[in-house]
Amino acid sequence: MVDFVWNVRSPLQQAVMPGRAGAIVPFAGVKLAEIRDFDLVQIFARRGQREATAKAVKKHYGVDAPAPRQAVSAKGATLIWSGPDQLMALSARKPGTFRPVDALRESFEGIASLSDQSDGRCLIRMSGLQARAMLAKLTSVDLHDSVFPVGTAATTSIDHTAVNLWRSENSEDGSPVFNVLVFSSFADSIWHTIVDAAAEYGIEIETRSAASV
Amino acid sequence: MRIACPFCGERENGEFTYLGDAKPKRPFVAVIEDGKGAEGEQDAFYEYVYLRDNVAGEMSEYWYHxxxxxSWLVVKRNTLTHEILSVAAAPGTGAAVVDVAMAKAGTE
Amino acid sequence: MASQQANRLAAGGLIDRTTPLRFSFDGKTMTGYAGDTLASALVANGVKLVGRSFKYHRPRGILTAGSEEPNALVELRSGARREPNTRATTIELYDGLDALSQNRWPSLGFDVMAVNSLLSPIFVAGFYYKTFMWPAKFWEKIYEPAIRRAAGLGRPSGVADPDHYDKAWAHCDVLIVGSGPAGLAAALAAGRAGARVILAEEDSLVGGRLNSDGGEIDTIPAAEWADAALGELRSMRNVRVMTRTAVFGVYDGGTYGALERVNDHVPVPPKHQVRQRLWRIVAKRCILAAGATERPIVFPGNDTPGVMMASAVRTYIERFAAVPGKRLTLFTNNDDGWRTVESALQAGVEIAAVIDARKDVPARCKALAEDDGFALYSGNVTGVRGGKAGISHVDIGLANGRRTTVSADTLAMSGGWNPSVGLASHHRGRPKWQAEIAAFVPDGCPPGMTVAGAANGELSLGACLRSGHEAGASAAADCGHAGAKHTAPAATDESVAIAPLWHVEGKQKAFVDFQHDVTASDVALAQREGFESVEHLKRYTTLGMATDQGKTSNVTGLAIMAQLTGRSIPQTGTTIYRPPQVPVAIGAFAGHHRDENFHATRLTPSHHWAAERGAVFVDTGLWKRAQWYPQPGENDWLESVSREVLAVRNGVGFCDVSTLGKIDVMGKDAGVFLDRVYLNAFSSLGVGKARYGLMLREDGIVMDDGTTSRLAEDHYYLTTTTAKAGPVMQHLEFCRQVLWPELDVQITSCTDQWATFSIAGPKTRDLLREIVDPAEDLSNEGFPFMGVREVQLRGGMVARLFRISFSGEMAFEISVPARYGDALARNLMIAGKPFGVTPYGTEALGVMRIEKGHVAGPELNGTTTAADLGLGKMMSKKKDFVGRVMAGREALVAQDRQVVVGIKPLDKTRRLRSGAHIIPRGTMVGPETDQGYVTSVCYSPIVGQWIGLGLVERGRERIGEIVRAHDPLRDEDYEVEICNPCFYDPEGGRQRG
Incomplete structure (x- = not known):
């Protein structure tokens, strides 16, 4: 009997090629990164448990649950509003765990439903001085500073496919940083759409582990 | 067209799916005996499933974000001018408690 | 040899004389300068004849200098990039530009179809309707192709466009359409107030008429002022100036469509760049400052090359330093036309005469004629002599009844200005008549839009600036940007007095719509034949229906109709405008979504593994699925698929079924909720069990099926068919949020979370025992049919195992987190190697489900009830569920419904085809004998022939009956037997064993 090896394969493994792509320019206008190795749990307050869920979030993560259209950083996790009385908890993957909901079960027992989406989504981070110009081709959401400041989250669509989009702290060069969770089965296709949209600005591509961001 | 989702804010119509008239309410079924509910339920359901007003003017419609x-939304819209007068969330969108009495009230 | 630009002025103009550009028109090489349009370069090179007209093939020259141009349409570029019907007046010149005139054969100078002009009495309005009405079947095959060859415009390239297009969104407080004096003033006011502003200008240059009309603003020359304004706007972070961007449509909710011609001004777009970009601009407020369009006067011969709009003559002289001719005449009914005389005089062009149609010509004009020594006639132009080489003489009918003739090579005409009201009427706003300027102005706009400047009938420079400024400040204030008060830029209000003149009678043809060859006599004919309404006039004569959408002709046409019917223009009314305001290429609407990007695609977790094995993929919805895995030596798909089927039936195989929709249904009331959406019960399902479920629509028809498992008291895991995953999710959300909001239930899709494989065949357990931890009991007792639980896999993996079967074999479905899907496929190959494991695709999956008589998409086709599918007994009688009541309708429970049966040809060698109709033997084929049809077919290697499922009237009572399969598409008719739909192991021992 052989022992089996369980290699992880990202849905973007084939599509993402680290390095430069698109127009040849001195400074890439768009930086794309696939963030790997994360746990993602969708948390839905049960009927009548809105306040209890908010309290449990505060207790578990040490921060207030995100208000509508907000993403908040907690210790070891980012909490992203994803609809009425629901949120996504994103954290770096703990090695050797198969069921990230297990770690949350106690805190949310009877007050919120939990669904593991760690493999249901791919996470793509977009930054650079032209990130906004590129995103204007992908999403109808207004990403202007006055409307979509750091910490704003949206559930919207790219290529007619639902995504979660949020803005995190600006990068060192002062350019905005946008994160998008896309359905895994669509990831390869949407990645190509993103690369097409970004090509004219020059692209720098990398992959990163969630633990390093 | 743009619809102001009560949760997400104003969004373009490509994010929404239209269902239709929000006026008809599913008849409330209290008891089932041998696969049958109250007397006359077939007429009531026939009306719910098929009979629609073709409104030239203000109408309430179901839209799905x-x-x-x-979220399912109830959009009040003028079918002549396309003006959107109001957008409300369906009662069960979030986690708020909705009692059965209210669900029944919807049948009248 | 390049020509000498004989008509180019020595100095002036907004062109860059240091950058000469070579271009070719109809094969002749010429030179222009950067800053030229193709039209201005042709003018500079003395080219008069640029095309032939649509119907009569009359020689035509350039009429205008803007996007309203009806005549100068060319085929731009060659090969795959050839673009027909491109307006020479909007094409920016680039080095190497290559254009051909249109609608002429064999050459522009000698065109055989010009004979149409001699036959013109038969080509009158309504000609097509009258001549080609009968016989109707001739239309498609004979009349239309012939007409298209004879008439018609340019030729498309006939091959795929090699360039890229994309679409983007933009958002602002204030969108300003047009960057003339009103638009610039509005942008400055709104921008200074702090509003987010987008200024869209279709031209490559901002300024609009400021670039052509001279004048002073705030005491500096207008063009300099425009430059300074642009500089200030560009310095504001809240203002975005978009040149080469035409706003073409107003849509609901403050959404505007605009086309940016990103790289139309270069021969080939740079790598990674698009040719054009379609913008959807979302604006809280919009200021329409699109200016006005000068209209022609309909006089005999007004389409002769050399007759040009007066404002266009001015634009060619002032902006492009190109003079359309050496001896100019002007025919005007208003003061503005006279500005062309002033321009021409300054440029050193000789004025042959001015014909002013007004009774009282202003003294200022008379003085000008006197000072500069040219003739001023009070009267009308009654004819034009000349031809394709241009005009030679202008015939004049004087107010005193006498006639005279002057020699001239150019005739500038001005019939007044039509405000560009198009966008204002995109929401059915009907313009109103304003007598002082003899033109229509907007009367009510789409929500959020205001109109400023000439577009609003405020034609003088001072008025444009004031109204633009006010509109800009007020729109910004509406968006919460009051800002400090600024004063409006100031300029004098020049006179724009006009005395309306629409039509001068005469023998020669007088054109109303130049592009569609509609003449004044066509309008008269329409009136005589009763087509007096403007809507009828338009359709009957095709007035205003060409690619220019009647920008130079609509108002004139209806004014002539008003005269003919003795009604006023307001009584006659006007047609209104629809998007697009300017032509937009289909490619721009498609944007990125063409070819392989037509829609997003979904890949399964084992996609790349399957690709490595040479799988053939099939599109199922958005998914790409492995259809079969060809092996060396196999000649066709049937061989591969039959091998895969037999491998499963005799050994073991696996198939990626991750595409099935998967939904987590959670909460205290999850069971009750599922009771209401499925026709069978789920609250009674034990934890660790799966059950097949059937869902109806509220009208009683089957919506979808699948297995649902109970993973915990408050957690069900529901699966849908691949095709219905989205619609079922939407339906469940509707049930949860709208129908039964009192239930505590939460649902979310987890389709992409899990990689799921179906492992099937008698050796399934052998394979699983290799990979599943030996401590797990997989026996019938330890893991019964329809059991579900989590198991440990060897090597440190946790999987969900479901004992369910679609193939009729002993089978399990195994799920791991999707990131391990690729590894699972590889490990199943290793674990199954001793048992000859065979990966199989959707085709073998389909064969096995047909052999078992399982229904799928072709049977769940939106017309069938549970009973039709043979599943009527599943319907619970103890609870309410969606579709329960309507499923009991008389017609849905009728005895003669078409129900699912098996079908097999009597001739075992015959291929059964889906779609074939079931007809009783010995009857005529017709609707009355049609008793159903074949829904699904396959070649069954187990049965050894083609078999199928069908929907057949009273089918279950007719097992064993011989009927005919009639296939009119393939012209086949053969005998088949109605049989039990389950062709394989009807007792089900194999899947339970």
Whole structure:
């Protein structure tokens, strides 16, 4: 009997090629990164448990649950509003765990439903001085500073496919940083759409582990 | 067209799916005996499933924000001018408690 | 040899004389300068004849200098990039530009179809309707192709466009359409107030008429002022100036469509760049400052090359330093036309005469004629002599009844200005008549839009600036940006007095719509034949229906109709405008979504593994699925698929079924909720069990099926068919949020979370024992049919195992987190190697489900009830569920419904085809004998022949009956037997064993 090896394969493994792509320019206008190795749990307050869920979030993560259209950083996790009385908890993957909901079960027992989406989504981070110009081709959401400041989250669509989009702290060069969770089965296709949209600005591509961001 | 989702804010119509008239309410079924409910339920359901007013003017419609937060919305819209007068969330969108009495009230 | 630009002025103009550009028109090489349009370069090179007209093939020259141009349409570029019907007046010149005139054969100078002009009495309005009405079947095959060859415009390239297009969104407080004096003033006011502003200008240059009309603003020359304004706007972070961007449509909710011609001004777009970009601009407020369009006067011969709009003559002289001719005449009914005389005089062009149609010509004009020594006639132009080489003489009918003739090579005409009201009427706003300027102005706009400047009938420079400024400040204030008060830029209000003149009678043809060859006599004919309404006039004569959408002709046409019917223009009314305001290429609407990007695609977790094995993929919805895995030596798909089927039936195989929709249904009331959406019960399902479920629509028809498992008291895991995953999710959300909001239930899709494989065949357990931890009991007792639980896999993996079967074999479905799907496929190959494991695709999956008589998409086709599918007994009688009541309708429970049966040809060698109709033997084929049809077919290697499922009237009572399969598409008719739909192991021992 052989022992089996369980290699992880990202849905973007084939599509993402680290390095430069698109127009040849001195400074890439768009930086794309696939963030790997994360746990993602969708948390839905049960009927009548809105306040209890908010309290449990505060207790578990040490921060207030995100208000509508907000993403908040907690210790070891980012909490992203994803609809009425629901949120996504994103954290770096703990090695050797198969069921990230297990770690949350106690805190949310009877007050919120939990669904593991760690493999249901791919996470793509977009930054650079032209990130906004590129995103204007992908999403109808207004990403202007006055409307979509750091910490704003949206559930919207790219290529007619639902995504979660949020803005995190600006990068060192002062350019905005946008994160998008896309359905895994669509990831390869949407990645190509993103690369097409970004090509004219020059692209720098990398992959990163969630633990390093 | 743009619809102001009560949860997400104003979004383009590509994120939404149209269902139709929000006026008809599913008849409330209290008891079932041998696969049958109250007397006359077939007429009531026939009306619910098929009979629609073709309103030239203000009308309430169901729209689904499937390209966003997956909420069902009741949109009051003028079918002549396309003006949207109000957008409300369906009662069960979030976690708020909705009692059965209210669900029954919807049948009248 | 390049020509000498004989008509180019020595100095002036907004062109860059240091950058000469070579271009070719109809094969002749010429030179222009950067800053030229193709039209201005042709003018500079003395080219008069640029095309032939649509119907009569009359020689035509350039009429205008803007996007309203009806005549100068060319085929731009060659090969795959050839673009027909491109307006020479909007094409920016680039080095190497290559254009051909249109609608002429064999050459522009000698065109055989010009004979149409001699036959013109038969080509009158309504000609097509009258001549080609009968016989109707001739239309498609004979009349239309012939007409298209004879008439018609340019030729498309006939091959795929090699360039890229994309679409983007933009958002602002204030969108300003047009960057003339009103638009610039509005942008400055709104921008200074702090509003987010987008200024869209279709031209490559901002300024609009400021670039052509001279004048002073705030005491500096207008063009300099425009430059300074642009500089200030560009310095504001809240203002975005978009040149080469035409706003073409107003849509609901403050959404505007605009086309940016990103790289139309270069021969080939740079790598990674698009040719054009379609913008959807979302604006809280919009200021329409699109200016006005000068209209022609309909006089005999007004389409002769050399007759040009007066404002266009001015634009060619002032902006492009190109003079359309050496001896100019002007025919005007208003003061503005006279500005062309002033321009021409300054440029050193000789004025042959001015014909002013007004009774009282202003003294200022008379003085000008006197000072500069040219003739001023009070009267009308009654004819034009000349031809394709241009005009030679202008015939004049004087107010005193006498006639005279002057020699001239150019005739500038001005019939007044039509405000560009198009966008204002995109929401059915009907313009109103304003007598002082003899033109229509907007009367009510789409929500959020205001109109400023000439577009609003405020034609003088001072008025444009004031109204633009006010509109800009007020729109910004509406968006919460009050800002400090600024004063409006100031300029004098020049006179724009006009005395309306629409039509001068005469023998020669007088054109109303130049592009569609509609003449004044066509309008008269329409009136005589009763087509007096403007809507009828338009359709009957095709007035205003060409690619220019009647920008130079609509108002004139209806004014002539008003005269003919003795009604006023307001009584006659006007047609209104629809998007697009300017032509937009289909490619721009498609944007990125063409070819392989037509829609997003979904890949399964084992996609790349399957690709490595040479799988053939099939599109199922958005998914790409492995259809079969060809092996060396196999000649066709049937061989591969039959091998895969037999491998499963005799050994073991696996198939990626991750595409099935998967939904987590959670909460205290999850069971009750599922009771209401499925026709069978789920609250009674034990934890660790799966059950097949059937869902109806509220009208009683089957919506979808699948297995649902109970993973915990408050957690069900529901699966849908691949095709219905989205619609079922939407339906469940509707049930949860709208129908039964009192239930505590939460649902979310987890389709992409899990990689799921179906492992099937008698050796399934052998394979699983290799990979599943030996401590797990997989026996019938330890893991019964329809059991579900989590198991440990060897090597440190946790999987969900479901004992369910679609193939009729002993089978399990195994799920791991999707990131391990690729590894699972590889490990199943290793674990199954001793048992000859065979990966199989959707085709083998389909064969096995047909052999078992399982229904799928072709049977769940939106017309069938549970009973039709043979599943009527599943319907619970103890609870309410969606579709329960309507499923009991008389017609849905009728005895003669078409129900699912098996079908097999009597001739075992015959291929059964889906779609074939079921007809009783010995009857005529017809609707009355049609008893159903074949829904699904396959070649069954187990049965050894083609078999199928069908929907057949009273089918279950007719097992064993011989009927005919009639296939009119393939012209086949053969005998088949109605049989039990389950062709394989009807007792079900194999899947339970």
């Amino acid at each position: 499937g390209g966003g937060c997956r």
